[in-house]
Amino acid sequence: VTAPTREAFRPAMHYASKDTWLNDPNGLIYYEGNYHLYYQNNPFGNVWGNMSWGHATSTNLITWTEQPVAIACDEYEDIFSGSVVYDQHNTSGLGDGTAAPLVAIYTSAYKENSQHAGIQAQSLAWSTDGGYTWSKYHGNPVLNRNSANFRDPKVFRYNGPAGAYWVMVAVEALDFTVVMYRSDDLKSWDYLSSFGPANATGGVWECPDLFPLPLDGNEDLIRWVLTVNLNPGGPNGGSAGQYFVGDFDGVTFRSETTVTEGDQDPARLTEYHWLDWGRDYYAAVSFSNVPDGCRLMMAWKNNWQYGNDIPTSPWRSPMSLVREVSLVTSEGTPHLTQQAVIDPTALTRTVAYTELDVDGIRSVAGGGAVQLIEVTFVPGSADEFGLVIRGNGNEGTRIGIRPGDGRLLVDRTVSGNTAFHSAFSSIDTAPLRAVDGAYSMRIFVDHCSVEIFAQDGEVTLTELIFPDPSSTGVSLYTTGGTAKVTSLRLTTLA
Ligand code: FRU
Structure with a gap:
């Protein structure tokens, strides 16, 4: 008897499907004790195509159980991205008299033999068994602008001064525009307003979201966050997500963070508010119906530049960790901070260090292929300091801080297999400033x-890497001088 070998690169604390392709998370919802993750899925292969909604469930947001395909493509339509709401009062009438329905609002990407060929419009499906089986609504599509690029509806219940109703945010992707609609029954929709183009417009706008958050924890200071993914045009190339902070009055979103042409600060013209500065955090969207008003987000951990080619098999593409987002004022502007939703006690075998001086390269015990690294650096004379993770002497991923430039960098040029696509190998950076003279990261x-997650989640940077399974070393390094590590904890998943 031979022990089953582990599939190369299959994540331990992230979702990936068993043997198929996935992209965007869809329909994220908490319902009756389960988190439901639907996702763009090719049920018949491991590259993009035959788009349907795959499905997985979790109670802890770390380990997931794959479920049967939830909403399948057919001869007339592909099922593109969208959202799910709990229609508690059966406003849609799609409930069955005993159970209030979950309602999915998805994009019908119509095929050649449909009467709507070439159009993208919004459609409904409903479930009365808690999200496991779904029926398409006979009156689809419910919202049609006769547009070829109208997609990715995110629906939420608005309840404010203007009244109580459903709001949909979706995109006119090629116009860099978020369009907003309202409805009382999820079936008939009235136009509210549009937002954009604004800030980053280097690629089509996709997968928007809109939600309220208290600023600095103050429930009297509610701000609305509009997130917009775009592809390409991210800060380090390809797919990424930006966000705007402002106000939503039930009709119109007004941004406080839009950079205008007349802005004199050159840094602000490129350093928009990014959800993540890495190459592999796309189509981020939030969960609905989460208790206690927590705002949880998840993204596809890949990039359209090379997504279909990453060297995994038979599955392709992992999801990100789930993040709780909150809004804080920093340098006079509201910013999102993000914390991974993971219980560190689920990880085991902690190795902790205090007060390490680093001058050159210094390896530390406690490495691993799956781990949480928590580190705080205080700069010395070095122009750059940081860690090399998933190392074996020949390969490794460098995570560095250059205090003089105010930048965080990730160098994956020698991280392992980089040859599968010419766009993959890269050194990617994000702005990072010291807080009380120190730099902290959770990795x-x-x-x-x-x-x-740097500086308490103020800056996040997410990247795929494909190292040799035996590359598990961790080292600290400096270049051109010294730095001090005031604390380092490595917690390894057994
Ligand atoms: C984003 C996206 C969406 C679309 C889906 C199709 O990655 O292009 O705009 O709905 O993927 O799979």
Whole structure:
């Protein structure tokens, strides 16, 4: 009897499907004790195509159970991205008299033999068994602008001064515009307003979201956050997500963070508010119906530049960790901060260090292929300091801080297999400033990724890597002088 071998790169603390392709998370919802993750899925292969909604469930947001395909493509339509709401009062009438329905609002991408060929319009499906089986609504599509690029509806219940109703945010992708509609029954929709183009417009706008958050924890200071993914045009190339902070009065979103042409600060013209600065955090969207008003987000951990070619099999593409987002004022502007939703006690075998001086390269015990690294650096004379993770002497991923430039960098040029696509190998950067003279990072390492939450989640940077399974070393390094590590904890998943 031979022990089953582990599939190369299959993540330990992230979702990936068993043997198929996936992209965007869809229909994220908490319902009756389960988190439901639907997702763009090719049920018949491991590259993009035959788009349907795959499905997985979790109670802890770390381990997931794959479920049967939830909403399948057919001869007339592909099922593109969208959202799910709990229609508690059966406003849609799609409930069955005993159970209030979950209602999915998805994009019908109509095929050649449909009467709507070439059009993208919004459609409904409903479930009365808690999200496991779905029926398409006979009156689809419910919202049609006769547009070829109208997609990715995110629906939420608005309840404010203007009244109580459903709001949909979706995109006219090629116009860099978010369009907003309202409805009382999810079936008939009235136009409210549009937002954009604004800030980053280097690629089509996709997968928007709109939600309220208290600023600095103050429930009297509610701000609305509009997130917009775009492809390409991200800060380090390809797919990424930006966000705007402002106000939504039930009709119109007004941004406080839009950079205008007349803005004199050159840094602000490129350094928009990014959800993540890495190459592999796309189509981020939030969960609905989460208790206690928590705002949880998840993204596809890949990039359209090379997504179909990443060297995994038979599955392709992991999801990100789930993040709780909150809004804080920093340098006079509201910013999102993000924390990974993971219980560190689920990880085991902690190795902790205090007060390490680093001058050159210094390896530390406690490495691993799946781990959480928590580190705080105080700069010395070095122009750059940081860590090399998933190392073996020949390969490794460098996570560095250059205090003089105010930048965080991730160098994956020698991280392992980079040859599968010419756009993959890269050194990617994000702005990072010291807080009280120090730099802290929480770094989640898995079999094929690294997710960095720097300065208490103010800056995040997510990247795929494909190292040799035996590359598990961790070292500290400096270049051109010294730095001090005031604390370092490595917690390894057994
Ligand atoms: C984003 C996206 C969406 C679309 C889906 C199709 O990655 O292009 O705009 O709905 O993927 O799979």
